[in-house]
Amino acid sequence: MALTLDAAKWRRRPGIRRLLKALGADQGLTRYVGGAVRDDLLGLPVNDIDLATRIRPEDVVERLEGAGIKAVPTGIEHGTITAVSDGQPVEVTSLRRDVSTDGRRATVAFTDDWQEDAARRDFTINALSADPTSGEIFDYFGGLDDLRARHVRFIGEPLARIAEDHLRILRFFRFHARFGAGEPDAAALDACAARANDLMALSRERIADELLKLLGLPDPALTVAIMLDRAILRPVLPEIAPGAVGALARLITAERQAGIEPDALRRFSALLPSEPLLAEKIAARLKLSNRARKRLACAADRRLGDNPRALAYRVGVECAVDRLLLAGEPARAASVIHWRIPKLPLGGGTLIAKGVPEGPAVARTLRQIEDRWVDEGFPEGEALARIVAETLARPDPR
The missing domain is CATH 1.10.3090.10 (cca-adding enzyme, domain 2)
Structure with missing residues (x-):
C-alpha cells in the first residue's frame, strides 16, 4: 500500500488545480480528507473528493467567488460549502470540533487544528488526510495500520x-x-x-x-x-429472525449465478417474512417510497408458477426476477431480466366486431383470451386467431 498520494494525478482532475490554489493548499491551508484518501490508498476508484480547510466558511465563499468558482452553501452552518469548479462539485469543510452532541446532530465550533478535526470522525481509516502538493499522508490515530490490516x-x-x-x-x-x-x-x-x-x-x-x-x-x-x-x-426491525441470513446468503449466490447485479431492496426482502402485508407495513415504517413498498410486498409473495415469462407478464419483470432469485432459480431469473413484456395485440373493438355484446362481456372475454395467450407463450398470427375463435365459441361463463 502506497504511503503517499500521487498528487500530480489528483491535480489533473477537472477543476481541482484552481480550486486548490484559491484555498491556499500550497500554504498548508487545505487538504484532501476522508473516503477519497482511504480509497486511493486501497487502490479503489475515487469518485468524489472532499477537502478540509483551516479557512472559515465565510472566507471560503469569498475566496471561491474571487476565483470565479461557484460556491453553494449546502451546509454552511456546519462549515460545508460545495465548490463547483469547472462543473465538478467538491465539498469543502472548515476544520471543526464538536461542542455538544445528542446522538443525532452536533453543535460545532471552528478550529485550525487538523488533529482536533480528525478526532471527530468515526473510524481511524476515515480520519486520514493528505497534502495536495506533496501527497504526504497525515495519520493521527493509526488509520494506516488499520487500513493495512x-x-x-x-x-x-x-x-x-x-x-x-x-x-x-x-x-x-x-x-x-x-x-x-x-x-x-x-x-x-x-x-x-x-x-x-x-x-x-x-x-x-x-x-x-x-x-x-x-x-x-x-x-x-x-x-x-x-x-x-x-x-x-432487533430494536428497529424485530421481524427479522436470525435464520433470515441463510436466505440472504442463498440470494447472493443466486444473483452471482444469474449474472445479475446486487440489489439492496431485493436483499432486504430476503430478510423479511414472506408475508406481503407485513413487508409493506415494514417498508412504510421505514418511510420507503411507494414504489419500494409495492416491490417488497410483491417479492414477499413467493408464488412462481411454471413459466417465468408468464410470471413476469403478471407481476412485472422486476418482481419476477426478485421472486425467482429468492426462490433460488437463477437460470429462470436470467431468462426474463431483459425480456420486454409484449402487449396483447387485440382490443375490445375487434371482439365487438366479432359479435361480443358491448359492456362487461367484452372485458371478460378479453381476460379469457389473455390468460390463454399468456399460458401458450404469447403467440401471434394464426395461433392467436385460434385462441380467439375457440374462446368466442365457448359460452360466456357469466
Missing part, C-alpha cells in the same frame, strides 16, 4: 463515539462489510450491541438508508449474520 476501528472509546451519533452503529457494520477482514473489532462490536437500543432515537429514513447501503455491498451476508446474532437490528 483491513480493521475497522472507532477513534477513541467506541461507546463515546456512538453516543455522539447513534447511526455509527450501522456505519460500523457497513464499513466492516466493505473494508474489513476477519472478525470485527471486539470493543466496537460490544459497544454496538450494548447501545443497539439507541437506534430507536434515529429517524427511520436514516436507518433505512444505512441498512440499504450495507445490503448493496458485494457480499454483506457474514456481517449481517453478526448483526443478527448480536441483536443489533
Whole structure:
C-alpha cells in the first residue's frame, strides 16, 4: 500500500488545480480528507473528493467567488460549502470540533487544528488526510495500520463515539462489510450491541438508508449474520429472525449465478417474512417510497408458477426476477431480466366486431383470451386467431 498520494494525478482532475490554489493548499491551508484518501490508498476508484480547510466558511465563499468558482452553501452552518469548479462539485469543510452532541446532530465550533478535526470522525481509516502538493499522508490515530490490516476501528472509546451519533452503529457494520477482514473489532462490536437500543432515537429514513447501503455491498451476508446474532437490528426491525441470513446468503449466490447485479431492496426482502402485508407495513415504517413498498410486498409473495415469462407478464419483470432469485432459480431469473413484456395485440373493438355484446362481456372475454395467450407463450398470427375463435365459441361463463 502506497504511503503517499500521487498528487500530480489528483491535480489533473477537472477543476481541482484552481480550486486548490484559491484555498491556499500550497500554504498548508487545505487538504484532501476522508473516503477519497482511504480509497486511493486501497487502490479503489475515487469518485468524489472532499477537502478540509483551516479557512472559515465565510472566507471560503469569498475566496471561491474571487476565483470565479461557484460556491453553494449546502451546509454552511456546519462549515460545508460545495465548490463547483469547472462543473465538478467538491465539498469543502472548515476544520471543526464538536461542542455538544445528542446522538443525532452536533453543535460545532471552528478550529485550525487538523488533529482536533480528525478526532471527530468515526473510524481511524476515515480520519486520514493528505497534502495536495506533496501527497504526504497525515495519520493521527493509526488509520494506516488499520487500513493495512483491513480493521475497522472507532477513534477513541467506541461507546463515546456512538453516543455522539447513534447511526455509527450501522456505519460500523457497513464499513466492516466493505473494508474489513476477519472478525470485527471486539470493543466496537460490544459497544454496538450494548447501545443497539439507541437506534430507536434515529429517524427511520436514516436507518433505512444505512441498512440499504450495507445490503448493496458485494457480499454483506457474514456481517449481517453478526448483526443478527448480536441483536443489533432487533430494536428497529424485530421481524427479522436470525435464520433470515441463510436466505440472504442463498440470494447472493443466486444473483452471482444469474449474472445479475446486487440489489439492496431485493436483499432486504430476503430478510423479511414472506408475508406481503407485513413487508409493506415494514417498508412504510421505514418511510420507503411507494414504489419500494409495492416491490417488497410483491417479492414477499413467493408464488412462481411454471413459466417465468408468464410470471413476469403478471407481476412485472422486476418482481419476477426478485421472486425467482429468492426462490433460488437463477437460470429462470436470467431468462426474463431483459425480456420486454409484449402487449396483447387485440382490443375490445375487434371482439365487438366479432359479435361480443358491448359492456362487461367484452372485458371478460378479453381476460379469457389473455390468460390463454399468456399460458401458450404469447403467440401471434394464426395461433392467436385460434385462441380467439375457440374462446368466442365457448359460452360466456357469466
